[in-house]
Amino acid sequence: MADISIKGLHKTYPGSTELATNNVSLDVAEGEFMVLLGPSGCGKTTLLRMVAGLDFPDEGSISIGGRDVTYLPPQDRNLSMVFQSYAVFPHRMVRTNIAFGLMMKKVPREEMERKVAWAADLLQLSPYLDRYPAQLSGGQRQRVAVARAIVMDADVLLMDEPLSNLDALLRLDFRAELKKIVQQLGSTTLYVTHDQVEAMSLSDRVAVMKKGQIAQLGNPITVYEEPADRFVGGFIGSPPMNFLDGRITQQGALEVGGQSITAPEFLARAAARTGGTPVMVGIRAENISIVERGSSDSLDAVVEVVEPLGHATLLTVDLGGQTVKVQVPSTVRTSSGEKLGLRFDPGALRFFDAETQLGLTA
Amino acid sequence: MAAPDAPAAARPQVPPAGPKGRRPPRRKGNSAALLLIAPSIVFMTLLFGWPMVSGILQAFGGPQGLTTANFSRMVQDPYFWSSVGNTLLLIVVMIPIQFVLALAMALLIRAKPRGSSAYFYIWAIPLAVSDLAAGLVWLTVFTDRGYLNSLLASLGLAPVSWLAYDNYPSMFGAVLIAEVWRATSLVFVIVVAGLQSIPKDYEEAAGVFGANFWSRLWHVTLPLLRPSLQTALILRTILAFQTFAVALALTGQNFPLVVGETYRWYTGLQDPNVASALALVVMAVSMVTAVGYLKLLRDQSEAPQ
Amino acid sequence: MSHATTSKASAGARPEPAVDRRPLARQRRNRVLLQVACILITLFMALPIYLIALAAMSSRQSLQKFPLSFIPDNFSTETMQTFLQSTGILGGLINSVQVGVFTLVLSLIIGVPAGYAVARFAFRGRDPYQLFLLFTRALPIVVLSVPLAQLFLQTGLYDSVLAVVLLHTALALPTTILITASVFLGVPRDVEEAARIFGCSPVQAFLKVVLPMAVPGIAAASIFTFVMSWNEVLGASILTLNQRTLPAQVLSSLAESPLAYRFAGGFLLVVPALVFIFFMRRYLTNMWGSTIR
Numbered sequence A: 001m002a003d004i005s006i007k008g009l010h011k012t013y014p015g016s017t018e019l020a021t022n023n024v025s026l027d028v029a030e031g032e033f034m035v036l037l038g039p040s041g042c043g044k045t046t047l048l049r050m051v052a053g054l055d056f057p058d059e060g061s062i063s064i065g066g067r068d069v070t071y072l073p074p075q076d077r078n079l080s081m082v083f084q085s086y087a088v089f090p091h092r093m094v095r096t097n098i099a100f101g102l103m104m105k106k107v108p109r110e111e112m113e114r115k116v117a118w119a120a121d122l123l124q125l126s127p128y129l130d131r132y133p134a135q136l137s138g139g140q141r142q143r144v145a146v147a148r149a150i151v152m153d154a155d156v157l158l159m160d161e162p163l164s165n166l167d168a169l170l171r172l173d174f175r176a177e178l179k180k181i182v183q184q185l186g187s188t189t190l191y192v193t194h195d196q197v198e199a200m201s202l203s204d205r206v207a208v209m210k211k212g213q214i215a216q217l218g219n220p221i222t223v224y225e226e227p228a229d230r231f232v233g234g235f236i237g238s239p240p241m242n243f244l245d246g247r248i249t250q251q252g253a254l255e256v257g258g259q260s261i262t263a264p265e266f267l268a269r270a271a272a273r274t275g276g277t278p279v280m281v282g283i284r285a286e287n288i289s290i291v292e293r294g295s296s297d298s299l300d301a302v303v304e305v306v307e308p309l310g311h312a313t314l315l316t317v318d319l320g321g322q323t324v325k326v327q328v329p330s331t332v333r334t335s336s337g338e339k340l341g342l343r344f345d346p347g348a349l350r351f352f353d354a355e356t357q358l359g360l361t362a
Numbered sequence B: 001m002a003a004p005d006a007p008a009a010a011r012p013q014v015p016p017a018g019p020k021g022r023r024p025p026r027r028k029g030n031s032a033a034l035l036l037i038a039p040s041i042v043f044m045t046l047l048f049g050w051p052m053v054s055g056i057l058q059a060f061g062g063p064q065g066l067t068t069a070n071f072s073r074m075v076q077d078p079y080f081w082s083s084v085g086n087t088l089l090l091i092v093v094m095i096p097i098q099f100v101l102a103l104a105m106a107l108l109i110r111a112k113p114r115g116s117s118a119y120f121y122i123w124a125i126p127l128a129v130s131d132l133a134a135g136l137v138w139l140t141v142f143t144d145r146g147y148l149n150s151l152l153a154s155l156g157l158a159p160v161s162w163l164a165y166d167n168y169p170s171m172f173g174a175v176l177i178a179e180v181w182r183a184t185s186l187v188f189v190i191v192v193a194g195l196q197s198i199p200k201d202y203e204e205a206a207g208v209f210g211a212n213f214w215s216r217l218w219h220v221t222l223p224l225l226r227p228s229l230q231t232a233l234i235l236r237t238i239l240a241f242q243t244f245a246v247a248l249a250l251t252g253q254n255f256p257l258v259v260g261e262t263y264r265w266y267t268g269l270q271d272p273n274v275a276s277a278l279a280l281v282v283m284a285v286s287m288v289t290a291v292g293y294l295k296l297l298r299d300q301s302e303a304p305q
Numbered sequence C: 001m002s003h004a005t006t007s008k009a010s011a012g013a014r015p016e017p018a019v020d021r022r023p024l025a026r027q028r029r030n031r032v033l034l035q036v037a038c039i040l041i042t043l044f045m046a047l048p049i050y051l052i053a054l055a056a057m058s059s060r061q062s063l064q065k066f067p068l069s070f071i072p073d074n075f076s077t078e079t080m081q082t083f084l085q086s087t088g089i090l091g092g093l094i095n096s097v098q099v100g101v102f103t104l105v106l107s108l109i110i111g112v113p114a115g116y117a118v119a120r121f122a123f124r125g126r127d128p129y130q131l132f133l134l135f136t137r138a139l140p141i142v143v144l145s146v147p148l149a150q151l152f153l154q155t156g157l158y159d160s161v162l163a164v165v166l167l168h169t170a171l172a173l174p175t176t177i178l179i180t181a182s183v184f185l186g187v188p189r190d191v192e193e194a195a196r197i198f199g200c201s202p203v204q205a206f207l208k209v210v211l212p213m214a215v216p217g218i219a220a221a222s223i224f225t226f227v228m229s230w231n232e233v234l235g236a237s238i239l240t241l242n243q244r245t246l247p248a249q250v251l252s253s254l255a256e257s258p259l260a261y262r263f264a265g266g267f268l269l270v271v272p273a274l275v276f277i278f279f280m281r282r283y284l285t286n287m288w289g290s291t292i293r
Helices: A042-053 A093-097 A102-104 A109-122 A139-151 A168-185 A195-204 A219-224 A232-237 A265-274 B028-059 B071-077 B077-110 B116-128 B131-143 B145-155 B168-195 B200-208 B212-239 B245-251 B258-268 B271-303 C024-058 C059-066 C078-085 C089-120 C126-137 C141-155 C160-187 C189-197 C202-231 C234-241 C246-252 C258-293
Strands: A004-013 A021-028 A033-037 A058-065 A079-082 A156-160 A188-193 A205-210 A212-216 A241-247 A253-256 A259-262 A277-283 A290-292 A299-308 A313-319 A322-329 A339-344 A351-352
Touching: A004 A042, A021 A042, A021 A212, A021 A219, A021 B071, A033 A042, A033 A195, A042 A058, A042 A079, A042 A156, A042 A188, A079 A139, A079 A212, A079 B028, A079 B200, A079 C059, A093 A102, A093 A109, A093 A139, A093 A219, A093 B200, A102 A139, A109 A139, A109 B077, A109 C126, A139 A156, A139 A168, A139 A290, A156 A299, A168 A195, A195 A219, A195 B258, A195 C160, A205 A219, A205 A232, A212 A219, A212 A232, A212 A259, A212 A322, A219 B131, A232 A277, A232 A351, A241 A265, A241 A313, A241 A322, A253 A277, A259 A299, A265 A277, A290 A322, A313 A339, B028 B271, B028 C089, B028 C126, B028 C141, B028 C160, B071 B271, B077 B168, B077 B212, B077 C024, B116 B168, B116 B212, B131 B145, B131 B168, B131 B245, B131 C024, B131 C246, B131 C258, B145 B245, B168 B212, B168 B245, B168 C024, B168 C258, B212 B271, B245 B258, B245 C059, B258 C141, B258 C234, B271 C141, C024 C258, C059 C078, C059 C258, C078 C089, C089 C202, C089 C246, C089 C258, C126 C160, C141 C160, C160 C234, C234 C246, C246 C258
Parallel strands: A033 A188, A033 A205, A079 A156, A156 A188
Antiparallel strands: A004 A021, A004 A058, A205 A212, A241 A253, A241 A277, A253 A259, A277 A351, A290 A339, A299 A313, A299 A339, A313 A322
16 A cells, blocks of 8 residues: 655646646545545546556656656556446456456466455455356446456555446445445545545545646545535535525624624624625535524525425525525425525534635634 | 246247237338348349359359369369469468558557558558559569669669569569558558447556556457457458459469469460369358358357456 | 645655656657658558659650659650550540449449348348348459359340449449448437437438438448449459450550550559548548448
8 A cells, every 4th residue: 555645737638728637736645545526527537547647747746655656657556446437358257357457467376366256255246257247237347347456456546436337226335335345455545536425425535626626625524514615515515505695794794685694703803894795605405494484593585496305305495586405304394485484503604705715714 | 038948838939820810910120121132132142143153053064064174174284283372372471461560550550640640541542452553553663674673773783583483482572562562451441440449448457457568459459359350351361362463463474373363264265164163262262261260260269268 | 714625744754756757758769669660651551652653654765764763853644645545445444434333323222222221120131131241242253253254145244334333233232231231320210210200201211311311421332332343353354355444454455565554554543542542531440340240
């Protein structure tokens, strides 16, 4: 196992004027599970490919375990990788697929067979060792790809959206299994996905990327509760964080949707000096509760859409012209058109600069 | 597929005839399809089947009915065995060269050098050149007062009579080079198409797991290229048995080839029966080779790896 | 008021390793070697074409000189003119064009419907039919030509443009059917079905929706057929005496003709190849990629 140190990577693809990665720096500690999360085109796959050696940066450096690998071809980097399309060799049996990397390293036959058996057992592939990939299902082929990767003693394990081609149920099952396996192995892992649920579930730390840069780096709960900017807040969490236009008055109140509630200390103090500032308020759907209209510190709103999801009910409400999603227990009965009051959990409120959209902290 | 020991009633069957003996109509598509392919079947049977049968009869035909006299005349002709030998030698030497060269060219193009579209165009041109034209093109090079000797002369070296009837190795070389020049293009295009259909992922995966360029070529690219190579090999070999106008253009009658002999028996010696006999020999050998290739290449894929 | 970031401290205070640029240099060197190899191969492929063009475009006099010049310093159309005026050449040209065009038309008329049937209908006997086509594609021309010549003699078709057209169509048909089949397979079935839902009869759907999308692929197959027919030498030589195609004419007079005649003939036979491949180069890989099983 080794750590990864990425410094200042720039890359532009030939024929394009945009930067695929823009001065990206990242450190992954030994044994850490780091997830690169972001929408398509954000540069996460480019970054992974540069760590793998499948693409080279224009500037910057990558070192693994203290060894510079920036321009080394992939075969000299001692890595293993699980591809999105699995890339399981169709002309070889499962057994020889799993053993491929070991074969390239010229591992002695006995040791190779032992390791293949161990990996196959771990991924429940033992009965399929002598089959060809065409005879397996998609999920099983994916397991072969994972087995092939873990059987090596690679410095770093790379994964490029390995679960995205599985159907929803399989994805859920395998996610847990993958987490178990990786924890057991203790590999340094770099994992790319656009699915924020995967990122939350699997990572030790997550790097949220947008347009070639890292928007926020931190452990998943922190990123969830304290997003660094509007983009991160809106990307993580389902449903996404609500963003409301508001204003901190000079008197220390927070005006939202034409109504006022108490504003946090640090913002009130700043506003008192400057005479009131516009602000963007972030609050997650599950941190809003339904109360009696007119209760203290509540905001009046009208229900527009009611979506019973089974484990909870998602309400779309109109708060003084702005749309807010509220998640309430499924026992709450309400209907479209009903007037009710919203109370925001003060500990869960997040504030963002109205212009830069960066997070505001005390 | 139904399990082998499923009861007969469970297996799909043509429904039994009803009380009036009528069966339900087959899918309408069937009759439409057969209608569409009917002209081609008629045409091909007339123009392939009929001549084939007629040719076999002709090869065994004589003034008093069926005979093998044509074959004995064919075999006793002084040029027969040398034509067979030349053809076989040409094939054995030419095919491997062409495939290695075509593969190398396809890999070079795939690496996308600057100017690769111009290279591809130029490298593909010879496939549209007829074998007669190819022979004439290289005639300008190899003829006694041609460009090769001109080059040697301007370097101060003595010119060589490359196409002289007694200079067998260089005659063979000239025909070989002309055919390699012309026919490698087709294999090149087939291999390029085959390479394009291999997803990049496989080679990238092989690379990450430790394979360098040659390992990737051997363990991933070539096995996945096998279907294209197989088709190309069969087509190319069968066509190679029919090498004819190239040699005629370059060496005239001095480098006999089997199909060249067929032409000579037909037009020169005015004996269509022996010509047919020779044609049958070509066909028999082509069929045997094609079957041989199929068997050989199929066996390799089934072998445990 | 800043980006909220958290990061663990880097493992220890390890000195930054310097970026190793040697692999880059190695790769650059490889790219140079790549270009050199490409240039060598291009020379091998292109030089002979240049030489025959040079020879055909030199005056008769300059061809008699030795050593021959490698640069076009004696440009003249004399050789080409003499060649074109030789017996049977102009007629051969006309015949070749006629044969090519008729072969193209006939093979499309017979082949396109059959290709459509193979692509769209899973009819009983489809596999044997495809096998039959592959088998006939592998049949040597020579096996057909000699008996066909006899048959044509008996039916009075010998030594006619029609005879060669029939032979060439038979040779082109398997490839045409297989290529058009894969072209039609490339036209998504739902587009056709949508047309049917919106009121077209099967024939209308084919003509209005499928055919336009298939035209590029079919055009490529047609050009391929024409080139094949233009270049075909053996069959055309055996099947004709006076109504020769261009290659057959050149072949028959090979032995007695002067060098200049042969050079001019070769050049004229090569020019179509240059033109056809130029227009067809984008379709080349599509055609062969799609016929590979």
